[in-house]
């Protein structure tokens with residue numbers, strides 16, 4: 001019957017839409033912490049309506065802030081009151097307590113990745129790696145749940 005066929009088609013489409021929505025939900029960093037447990041998601045800037053990952057940068061020419069999109073796969077970032085020296089390796093700190101984020105891995109560019117923890121337990125198995133070099137967009141997302149996603153995208 002034509003009506004049944006149409007109804008079946010509709011239901012299939014709805015299921016696909018819901019699955020896509022689920023994926024979108026998983027592709028957002030909704031929690032991120034400094035080693036002292038401060039949340040570094042702030043609305044100093046927003047990306048796609050979401051609060052940004054906010055980092056304090058210490059460079060040779062002074063300090064400033066960096067706001068990074070919390071959307072995985074979105075490389076948008078914005079420097080705030082920071083004089084960028086392309087290629088400079090800077091210290092990345094908590095905007096609230098200025099505690100430097102710990103180094104945890106080497107970046108392919110030769111600088112280091114620092115760990116931003118996505119759980120208040122500040123465990124290295126659940127973190128985002130951000131490169132210390134200005135202009136290097138390499139970053140990693142590490143968590144048991146998101147490892148597959150990271151493998152597919154290669155970056156966040």
Ligand SMILES: [Zn+2]
Nearest residue numbers: 034038094097
């Ligand atoms: Zn802090």
Ligand SMILES: [Zn+2]
Nearest residue numbers: 107109131136
């Ligand atoms: Zn790098």
